[in-house]
Amino acid sequence: MNFFAQQDRARAQTRRMLVLFALAVVCIVVAIDLVVAVAFGTMGDGRRHAYRAAASPQTGVLVVTTLLVLAVIGFSMLYKISSLRAGGGVVARQLGATLIDPYDPAMAGNFAYKRLRNVVEEIAIASGVPVPEIYVLEDEPGINAFASGYTTSDAAVTVTRGCLDKLTRDELQGVIAHEFSHVLNGDMRLNIRLMGVLFGILVIGIVGSKMVQWSGRDRDSNWQVFVGIALLIIGSIGLFFGRLIKAGVSCQREYLADASAVQFTRQSQGIAGALKKIAGLAEGSKLQSPEREEAAHMFFGDGVGYSALFATHPPLHKRILAIDPHFDPQELVAIAKAWSAPVEAFDAEGAEVSISGLAPAGAPGARASASASAGVLPQAGAAIALTPNKVVTQVAHPGSDDYRAANAIHTTIADALRAYAYSAERAPQVVLALALDAGAEVRAKQLALVGKYFGAATRAGIEEIAAAIADLHPMQRLPLAQLAFPALRKRTRGELQTFVIVLKQLIQADGRVQLEEYCLATLVSAQVIEALDPSKTITAGSSKLPDCAAEIADVVATIARYGNDDAAEAARAFQLGMREVLPDAKASYAPPEDFVRALDQALPKLDRLVPAGKELLVRGLTRAVGADGMVAVSEAELLRTICAALHCPLPPLLEQAA
Template identity: 50%
Template sequence: MNFFERQAQARRNSTRLIALFSLAVLGIVVMVGVLVVLIVGPRPGPLLAAAVATLAVIGLGSLFRISSLRSGGETVAQQLGGVPVSEDTRDPQLRRLRNVVEEMSIASGVPVPKIYVLEQEAAINAFAAGYSTSDAVVAVTRGALDRLNRDELQGVVAHEYSHILNGDMRLNIRLIGVLFGILMIGIIGRKILIHGRGFRNSATIVVIGGALAAMLVGSLGMLFGRMIKAGVSRSREVLADASAVQFTRQTAGIAGALKKIGGLDSGSRLAHREDAEEVSHMLFGDGVGLSGLFATHPPLIKRIQALEPGFRPDHLTRLQQQWMTHPPDGLQEDLALGLVAPSEALPQKDRALAVTPPMVAAQVAHPHDDDYARAHTLVMAISDPLHDVATHREAAMPLVLALLFDDDEGVRGRQHAEIVARMGASVATEADHLRETHLLELHPMLRMPLASLAFPVLRRRPRPELATFLDTVHAVVHADQKVSLFEYCLGRLLEVQLRETLDPARNIRFGRRKPGNVKQEFATLLAVVAQAGNPGDKGAAQRAYLAGMQRVLPRDHVPYAPPAGGVQALDDVWEPLDALDPLAKQVMVEAITASVSHDGQVSVAESELLRTICGVLHCPLPPTLEQLPH
């Protein structure tokens, strides 16, 4: 399956989750009804009251937990004792982790997520959590940092990125919320039993009896909850392992991590078992030790054998004996193995890439071949001073604003004035300085990676500052009608990602619209893209427009009519197009690509424009388009 099919599958899984949850609720209501009949007999009044009370407890419990998770993945990481990894960390293990995550983000075309370490966990494990790529969190245990070498850490992180890209992450966090409801009755029973010891005589018997009955019902809820998590999780873990191999182009990394889980006493089971139970379905490895019908992960040996068919259980036994006396050290293994990512030169700015629409659509959220190595190349191509600027709390905002500056001096003057009016002269001056010293000769392929590196710093700013910054970005982008399409789209991408950070649960949903319902929006987007790619050549622009429309609406005739407002006409198209059905988005990406590549080639600048548009529409595209053989 490609990205769009997996998104459609994720939406179906959400529907399946609702159905399973409904069946679990029905089972709990029936059991409560049976207990009421045993206690007071088959009387309609008590039965109805018990059913309503049960539904109310479950519903309110789920709503409470879902509400507590509205801020996204960070809540889950903090609940498990996660400690954030700062952008300027100098700790070798944390720096290695951040480098791996940053390169993975650039390779996959998504914002750099927040990074957490579960410092109190000696086991090897990890998870990704959040509602969208904009509020995602990647967390690894201290055991993973200590024991895994760089290849193995890459494999684990790539596995988690598969969950981010496939839509699993959103389903996982919703699963935490809805399952909490069916556990509520058991939780209430335990609380009553703990705090009801002060009652005496007959009251004690009633309290203890009620508490035991609630705990019995809660056990049924736990049973249902584990079955639902196992049913939703197991197949996705197999897919994530396979996706990690496609991403990193080697099996040794993720297979090595799995072997270390099986060969070390600490394994993958988390010390905080109660919290681990709630998130067991989203962990890299089995965090609680469940098996059989309730296992959230396939057996460890089978996962390893899927990657290395010749691996046998006795091999794992030998590794256990070896590591019992000499536990592995990840950083020392890096030195011994000489793990240095391959490097290659960036393509020339005027180089043309030969691509096809299906090729680009297939790459969306599906990095493969050398994408990870290319991402490493991009990160290495960013000078250390510029990297430090992008990850510095006070410099990130001026840097991003400088990326949006127009080449025209008059337009840039108006943009400068907009910054002064909203954020002060010092920010505007710093943006000017950064443009002059770092950005004038910046390769076009480095603009989005720079914005990605700055993103984690930006979203940690206080809400009022972030709101002012977004207002400034909007003003800079719309300073006049001469803003370039890239500057407009990069500004829009920043707005989308940062606004989702402010309220992630509200901004993410699966779309259901079909192309026929957004004909005019398609026409506007493709007309703007065609005009921007062929300035001054109306005939070529029209041919580019028609190439795109033929892909998405082959039976409809929508005349080419460049909007009078230029790129600003796109303000009205993003929301309807982002609400497209996942499979319709695949056709949309193919249509945009057909328009950009109507002459058979795509320039480096056009490929970055395509990536930016895809990012705005939540279709993350790797940084370097594949090339057809000539």
């Protein structure tokens, strides 16, 4: 199942969730009305009292009760959704997780944190998405993880201390790749909405529990005890439907995410090893947090301990067998036995650690060196041939080649540059330095603008960073910016707005906008500014392709123009691209004079296309950019940037034709 089909699947699951939610609300309302009817003595005993009961003044009480219950459920749901509107980090913090700040000296020197951060950053680069916030549940010895957020721009990845202490690098990579599958396929948005919906139907039981607790302080509160117990019982209806909804939404997605992790890492031992340790060790994947019930559908493994009827995850042995058909249950006994004795492990990050039961992750030097990794990336001026159908299958589905490329990109970025990107103070300087022109005259004008807005110290900092990024490979520039995005998002709304204004002025300082400059500005808008209001972002709309014909023509014409030096070849590329998207359209090649304004107006509207429409659009754009048989690195980066604005993330290496 490709990315666009999974978008449709997520919509179907949302509709199913809403149907079950409506059924749960009806059951809760009817149950409470029955309790109120008994309390007020309005229950008739047969047909003789039916009309009298219906006409009695107590009927109004039932109407008021119904409206009151609906209001409580509705407002509770809206309150919970509102409390989560800031994005994935909110969910992590509600469960008691600690944010991993790579610029904090205490955290930067921690082996486990460094390994986790490297794995997350490499997978983010390979997936073509911003680096998410990283959290750790320090007090949870079980092996578990989850991803939360509305979009890739506000995503957060959280792991337990058990993941850090018990998993090898390959196993941790498998778990993180599994979670990124949820990030890429839009499962997070459904999950975070589900938290709000579930709170609405669970709130009745919560109210009942509080009433029982408070009633013990007052001797004349028998009625409160009665009402509280009744609400607790009725609350079990919400609990039943809540668990039913979570079970219906989660199970099949876990198989898909496991398969995606194997495809991505191109080895099954990692994620299979993590699942085997969950099955073989006493802690398993159980969580101790009192908030675990709300987020149970998000976890990598069963964090609550549900029965088969309400299971949010498939049985462990079935998940393991799906990945490792030769699995022998006796392996679990061996894992438990091995865990009783500590071993020395040399990790790929270059640190020797002594952790109970942790097998060596590889020989010294396992992590790719800069010189060895550099060959994975194409030469800066190279051009490659693309296959449109293959590129479409890459959307939100990176493979092992993408991971190797990401490892090369990540490893060969200097440690000093990564340190700048991690700093809340220096991260904006990193992005602004990437926008500086190579020409001395234009650069001087740009630096003067920086000094005007931010002062001499910031100007000096940008000049220092600019010197360090001069030799970056073109494919490393945008990933470096993405490394800076988590720190950049920590700035206030006003600071970010000023930052965006200055960035645009730097880009327009020479009176024209280069492709690289446009890509940088668009990524900042799509992946940083969007994170200010993530809950308002619409990643899959209802617009049809014919409704966006003018916008499609502008985007395809722009990408055809910059992919071909010859006007006739550009016109041919345009027609090939349009034929993929709108085969019956009679559009003529007319590239917009101001491509920046045209794309800025077109992309938000195209982002509201239905998933099937986006799939055809990506195929058409790929056909247009590769119509001459070859695609330069800068053209591929433009395609990736446009796809990012459409919430169709592409990995750094586009699939080449055979």
